[in-house]
Amino acid sequence: MVNSPAPVLVTGIANERSLACAVARALRAQGVPVLVTWQQPRQQHRVAAVAADLGCELLGPLDVSDPQSLMAAREALGDRRLSGMLHAIAFAQLSDATGPVPVHAVDAPSWAQALEISARSLPQLLHTFLPQLNPGAGVVALTHHGARRVAPGYNLMGVAKAALEAALRYCAAELGPQGIRVNAISAGSVRTAAASAVPGFAERHAAAAKRAPLRRNVSAEDVGQVAAWLISSQASAITGAIIPVDCGEHLLA
Ligand code: NAD
Numbered sequence: 001m002v003n004s005p006a007p008v009l010v011t012g013i014a015n016e017r018s019l020a021c022a023v024a025r026a027l028r029a030q031g032v033p034v035l036v037t038w039q040q041p042r043q044q045h046r047v048a049a050v051a052a053d054l055g056c057e058l059l060g061p062l063d064v065s066d067p068q069s070l071m072a073a074r075e076a077l078g079d080r081r082l083s084g085m086l087h088a089i090a091f092a093q094l095s096d097a098t099g100p101v102p103v104h105a106v107d108a109p110s111w112a113q114a115l116e117i118s119a120r121s122l123p124q125l126l127h128t129f130l131p132q133l134n135p136g137a138g139v140v141a142l143t144h145h146g147a148r149r150v151a152p153g154y155n156l157m158g159v160a161k162a163a164l165e166a167a168l169r170y171c172a173a174e175l176g177p178q179g180i181r182v183n184a185i186s187a188g189s190v191r192t193a194a195a196s197a198v199p200g201f202a203e204r205h206a207a208a209a210k211r212a213p214l215r216r217n218v219s220a221e222d223v224g225q226v227a228a229w230l231i232s233s234q235a236s237a238i239t240g241a242i243i244p245v246d247c248g249e250h251l252l253a
Pocket of ligand 1: 011012013014015017018019020038039040062063064065087088089090091117142143144186187188189190191192193194195
């Protein structure tokens with residue numbers, strides 16, 4: 001009998017449009033067992049339906065802003081091993097009653113919240129689940145070109161993604177000796193709940209299809225396929241990399 005591979009822990013499914021959902025689908029297509037978490041109680045029902053559809057197992061709630069929730073997820077895993085992990089978590093308060101908030105006007109609580117949830121959560125997840133990660137495990141996070149260039153409306157999220165990318169490089173160097181690989185995909189615009197909350201998203205999404213070298217928008221499936229590959233042993237010599245999956249948009253000035 002062939003042993004099934006250790007599961008991959010997938011965070012960040014809110015609904016069937018989530019990039020994390022496409023990653024879970026791509027992993028399942030490769031026969032990889034997938035454990036999924038949800039953030040808020042009101043998401044549980046929807047995430048459970050997505051998980052059932054894809055043949056994923058529900059692990060439990062996981063809110064990275066709540067240390068007790070992280071510990072509970074860790075306990076729910078018990079002594080099972082993981083062959084990988086997807087970090088697909090982001091939040092930043094980008095608008096207020098007056099409209100988009102420029103980076104220079106962000107207040108301290110909003111700044112701390114964005115960095116905590118969208119950037120610190122990657123090292124936090126790695127630290128929490130490190131004892132469970134098999135040597136050779138692939139961990140993938142999702143970032144955006146707005147970390148490196150000014151993307152109008154992306155504002156505070158661009159700052160948080162820059163921190164996420166820096167944290168990724170340090171974690172990749174720190175955990176490489178244990179055989180843990182940490183990479184990211186820099187995804188082009190895909191219509192999801194989080195993306196739709198970014199001021200100007202609809203205009204940028206429409207423009208991307210016209211100006212990207214491949215002359216189309218990126219799909220969630222495009223991101224899912226590359227993430228599943230990066231998590232797998234086929235990418236066993238890649239760590240600390242940020243791979244653009246954006247139909248070539250990153251090439252443009
Ligand atoms: P989404 O809204 O489907 O997913 C965002 C997820 O973050 C949700 O599941 C939400 O519950 C989770 N989350 C927020 N706060 C959390 C917390 N405190 N604890 C745990 N989970 C929390 O949107 P998405 O576009 O699929 O976003 C997934 C990732 O992809 C994010 O990191 C996002 O920045 C990144 N990304 C998205 C795009 C895009 O255009 N959609 C482009 C580049 C990168």
